[in-house]
Amino acid sequence: MEIKGLQQVETIIDVRCDLCGDSCKQETDDTQSLEFGTLKANWGYASRHDGESYNIHLCEGCFFQTLANLREAHRGIRMFDKDHHPFTGTETDPLAEK
Numbered sequence: 001m002e003i004k005g006l007q008q009v010e011t012i013i014d015v016r017c018d019l020c021g022d023s024c025k026q027e028t029d030d031t032q033s034l035e036f037g038t039l040k041a042n043w044g045y046a047s048r049h050d051g052e053s054y055n056i057h058l059c060e061g062c063f064f065q066t067l068a069n070l071r072e073a074h075r076g077i078r079m080f081d082k083d084h085h086p087f088t089g090t091e092t093d094p095l096a097e098k
């Protein structure tokens with residue numbers, strides 16, 4: 001026998017960007033969605049940051065600014081590698097998930 005009733009359920013209604021503080025809620029005429037990226041890490045025993053966890057939420061603007069910063073760091077680290085070709089935007093992004 002099923003007994004039905006109403007219950008309150010806690011849900012995520014918004015996400016705030018951990019960098020700029022803006023809402024990540026996007027609305028169109030008939031829909032709402034939460035659009036954000038995350039920077040996530042759980043450092044373990046063998047790391048220098050053992051026990052530290054990060055789950056950083058970034059709005060679209062801050063995510064792509066962070067991605068641009070990572071691309072610049074990637075370029076700086078790899079620029080003297082023999083097989084390095086600078087990212088121009090026309091090829092597959094080396095930092096994008098494949």
Ligand SMILES: [Zn+2]
Binds near residue numbers: 061063
């Ligand atoms: Zn932001």
